[in-house]
Amino acid sequence: MLDKTLRMNYLFDFYQSLLTSKQRQYMELYYLDDFSLGEIAEEFEISRQAVYDNIKRTEAMLEEYEAKLSLLEKFEQRSNYIAKLKSAILKPEATPEEIMSVIEALEKLE
Amino acid sequence: MLDKTLRMNYLFDFYQSLLTSKQRQYMELYYLDDFSLGEIAEEFEISRQAVYDNIKRTEAMLEEYEAKLSLLEKFEQRSNYIAKLKSAILKPEATPEEIMSVIEALEKLE
Numbered sequence: 001m002l003d004k005t006l007r008m009n010y011l012f013d014f015y016q017s018l019l020t021s022k023q024r025q026y027m028e029l030y031y032l033d034d035f036s037l038g039e040i041a042e043e044f045e046i047s048r049q050a051v052y053d054n055i056k057r058t059e060a061m062l063e064e065y066e067a068k069l070s071l072l073e074k075f076e077q078r079s080n081y082i083a084k085l086k087s088a089i090l091k092p093e094a095t096p097e098e099i100m101s102v103i104e105a106l107e108k109l110e
Numbered sequence: 111m112l113d114k115t116l117r118m119n120y121l122f123d124f125y126q127s128l129l130t131s132k133q134r135q136y137m138e139l140y141y142l143d144d145f146s147l148g149e150i151a152e153e154f155e156i157s158r159q160a161v162y163d164n165i166k167r168t169e170a171m172l173e174e175y176e177a178k179l180s181l182l183e184k185f186e187q188r189s190n191y192i193a194k195l196k197s198a199i200l201k202p203e204a205t206p207e208e209i210m211s212v213i214e215a216l217e218k219l220e
Contacts, residue, residue, distance in 0.1 A: 017178035068127035089206050
């Protein structure tokens with residue numbers, strides 16, 4: 001399991017198009033630009049609690065989308081196969097059959 | 111552009127987890143099992159018009175999800191690179207560098 005901040009960064013990357021513009025703004029400031037809840041509250045002239053609630057709800061939404069669509073999970077699986085594929089290509093003794101079996105595993109992930 | 115039925119089948123495949131169970135049922139009967147609107151209406155004891163409206167709304171939702179997440183588009187791009195990769199692996203004269211450049215293009219799609 002990834003560290004929480006890294007995981008939220010990834011989930012935000014995959015699902016940000018499904019968020020409202022307000023949700024996107026808070027998440028960007030909090031997770032990408034490392035603003036504190038207090039700083040975001042000041043910026044938007046709302047309470048710290050309102051920012052906190054919005055971010056918590058957005059985090060839960062991102063996790064729900066991931067539970068339904070698994071885009072991060074599939075990305076990680078594809079990345080693993082691509083890494084395997086790269087090292088197989090560079091091994092002089094690898095046969096086309098071995099390489100093909102990695103490609104077929106990658107294809108089956110879809 | 112894919113034919114409409116084929117495209118809806120693909121979009122349904124990618125985004126069905128984001129639909130309600132009623133939407134899923136109508137779409138399955140209409141697109142996968144080839145029921146007519148009248149047959150679905152009879153099955154659920156509602157009007158043909160209600161089934162039609164529900165399916166049209168669901169089709170629009172699937173297209174909106176695709177406009178935001180591009181899962182079908184990315185799938186098609188990855189499939190193209192995987193096909194290129196397979197034919198490169200089987201060409202005796204392909205160099206590791208050539209093959210690697212296809213893998214890197216595939217990786218950049220993410």
